[in-house]
Amino acid sequence: MKKFMLFIIGLIALFVLLANLGPMVLLGVSVWLLYVVFKQFIKSDSTAGKIGWVIAGLLILSIAVANGYAVIGLAAAYVLYVIYKKWQEDKLEEDVSFSAKQDDPFTNFEKQWAEMKNY
Template sequence: MKKFGLAVLGIIAAIVVLTNLGSLIGLAISATITFAGVHYYRKSDSTFLKLFWGFVLVMGLLTAVTNIPAFIGIVAMLGVYWVWRNWDGKKKETIITQSDDPFVNFERQWNEITK
């Protein structure tokens, strides 16, 4: 039953990601424009170029922030990733190394006993 729920959640999240693919690409483009604005703003020396690249930066930020479907797509991508990681249902074991600390040794011995 757990795998069925994970499969349903994964399928729904994948459909949401695919429907928001265009807005995700738009968010990537606006993030690239924002990055270029920051990069060239810091490199420019003249006031005119600083104003121009500051304007480019603000426009990139505004288009990125107003792209709400892309943020929904990012949350759906995180859901797909979570389903992918939890599909096996195995918990990762922590590796305990040898130590003089009695509590660490107790944890190691307890893990050996309970296996």
């Protein structure tokens, strides 16, 4: 039941992430453009140039604020990450409990040999 709930929550988070993928891309681009505008503002020597860069920065900032839904997408991505880690943790616990049940030395030898070959 625990894995089923993790799967359902992960599926919902995946759909939320996919739905907010566009705003996430636009937010990333607008933050990058704000950085570029700031660097150009610092380099500018004339007052008219600085005013122009401030106006461009305000326009880009309004685009960034309009894509505030991207934060929901970032939260969904984090939820997917946490679910993945939890799923791997549960899988590791199952592997440990399964290998502890096997007392056959040859089975453990084969498993360890396979692990050594992967390195």
